[in-house]
Structures are given as C-alpha cells and as structure tokens.
Amino acid sequence: AQTVTQSQPEMSVQEAETVTLSCTYDTSESDYYLFWYKQPPSRQMILVIRQEAYKQQNATENRFSVNFQKAAKSFSLKISDSQLGDAAMYFCAFQGGSEKLVFGKGTKLTVNP
Amino acid sequence: NAGVTQTPKFRILKIGQSMTLQCTQDMNHNYMYWYRQDPGMGLKLIYYSVGAGITDKGEVPNGYNVSRSTTEDFPLRLELAAPSQTSVYFCASSYSGGVKVQPQHFGDGTRLSIL
Numbered sequence: 324a325q326t327v328t329q330s331q332p333e334m335s336v337q338e339a340e341t342v343t344l345s346c347t348y349d350t351s352e353s354d355y356y357l358f359w360y361k362q363p364p365s366r367q368m369i370l371v372i373r374q375e376a377y378k379q380q381n382a383t384e385n386r387f388s389v390n391f392q393k394a395a396k397s398f399s400l401k402i403s404d405s406q407l408g409d410a411a412m413y414f415c416a417f418q419g420g421s422e423k424l425v426f427g428k429g430t431k432l433t434v435n436p
Numbered sequence: 437n438a439g440v441t442q443t444p445k446f447r448i449l450k451i452g453q454s455m456t457l458q459c460t461q462d463m464n465h466n467y468m469y470w471y472r473q474d475p476g477m478g479l480k481l482i483y484y485s486v487g488a489g490i491t492d493k494g495e496v497p498n499g500y501n502v503s504r505s506t507t508e509d510f511p512l513r514l515e516l517a518a519p520s521q522t523s524v525y526f527c528a529s530s531y532s533g534g535v536k537v538q539p540q541h542f543g544d545g546t547r548l549s550i551l
Contacts, residue, residue, distance in 0.1 A: 327478075356537045368479075368526065368542035375537075414478050422467060422486075422532055423494065424540060426478030 325350045327417050329427035336405045337435050343390075344400045344430045346415030355419040357391065357398045362429070363411040371413070374398065402432075410434045438462050442527050442543035449517045449550045457512040457546050459527030467530045468510040469540065470494075470502065472523040479526060485510055486532070517550045524548070 326349045336342035348357070359371040374382045374391050381389050386406075390399045402409055415427040443458045461468065466487045471479035471494075481494030485504040499521055501513040510529075514521060524547050528540040 358539065366524065366545045366547075368528075370539050373539060416478075418537055422530070422537070423469075423481055423484060424479070426480070428476070428478050 325352075325417050325419060325425045327415050327425050327427040329415055329430050331430045332428070333431045333433070335433040335435060336402070338405055338407060340405055341401060341403045342405055342432065344402075344413050344415075344432065346398045346400070346427060348396050348398065348415070348417050348425075350396070350417065350419060352419040355417060357389075358416040358418065358424070359387070359389070359398075359400045360414045360416060360426075361409075361411045362414060363408075368414075372400065405434050407434050407436060440527055440529055440541050440543035442525075442546050444546060445544065446547045447549070449514075449548065451517060451519065451550060453517050454513070454515050455517070457514070457525055457527075457548070459510045459512065459543060460508050461510075461527075461529040461541070462508065463529060463531070463541065464507060465529035465531045465541070466507065467532050467540075468504065469528040469530075470500070470510070470512045471526045471528065472496065472521075473526060473545075474523050482512065482525075514548075519550050522548060522550045 355376045357374045361369045372384045386403045412429045417425045440461045469484045470482040483502040485491045527543040530540040531538045
C-alpha cells in the first residue's frame, strides 16, 4: 500500500520570504500523480499544484513550485514571496492507478507579518 | 456550475442515531468519493464509486454505507452513530476516462459531532 509522509507538523515563514514543505512517499508503481492541496481555516480543499511522475520537469504555478525527485520518492513544495493568505494546512497526496488519493497528515503553515 | 455540494454543513447526533450525508455534483464526473478527516490528520477514504450502481470500500468503511443510483448523487449513510465517527466528512468527484488523471474536486465538508 502507498504511504505519504509529511515530516513537518508545523512551519512558519516571514511574509515575502520563501518556505519549503517536505513530502516523501512510498510506492511500487512507476506511473502516478502527486498533488499538494491547501486547506485554509474555511476547511475547503484547494488544489495548489500537481506533478505527473513520468514528467521530469518540475511543475510550477505562479509562486508555487515543486522539487520532484522520483528516485528518492520526494515531492517538496516551495512557496516563494509568501503572503498572509498562504497560511493554511498543506497536504501532500499520492494517486496511482487505483484513482484513489492517499494523503499525508499535513503541515500547518503560519505566515508572520 | 455549483461543483460539489454537501449538506448539511454541521450536525450533532446522539449515540445510536442514524443519518445520511448528502453529496451532489453537477460536473458529470463519473468518480465520486467520501473521505473523513479527524483532527490533526489527513483525509482517509471511506467509500468510492466509479459510476452509477458501482461502489467499493476505501480504507475506513466500517460503520458506513453508500449508494450511487445516479451520476450526480452519492449519499453516505451512518447507521448507529458512535463517538468514533465524530469527524469532518468530505465528498469529492473527478472525471476518469482518458490517459491523464484529473484532479478531484472537493465539497466544503460536513462537521459531524456524535455525543
């Protein structure tokens, strides 16, 4: 079974600075997808970024980018120029051939003004 | 499009009561999912459906039942509610039919407390 590990329960960053959230996963599949979801206090689950395992190029979405290391099974999220609105829980998730998402336990990000 | 709509948003149940959490989507997605999120944890899959009339168990199905009579609706039934089922419940949907995986769209969640 796949597992997703987020080793940082909490992180903090100063506004306008850069922060990196870590995620590792375990799978025997070779073709899969990885996601980062943001959950603000409103409780919504918002897709931040996705990475297809067969693509070597790291995904980017504006201020959000990933460092995908397939051999190391690592998928970290970098947030540049952090904003107060980035404060939230961030969940890393894995989706393989079964179409089911497996989530990590999350990292709570605090942005300090 | 409303996306994925869950009702109710909040509910308090007594131990042993039953209730149904409603979920409907208007995106014509074939896949639908139910997750629960316990405090300080990620989401865990309860049940999922790949199309009308087809459902399957996820990681934590005990104490729950689902049905999928239409593409749009995927209700989750709790029978004999227990305190361990106190959680936030999320419904999600996605389209699967091509090579590229489509991301899941989530509802706003239902906070359920069982006392």
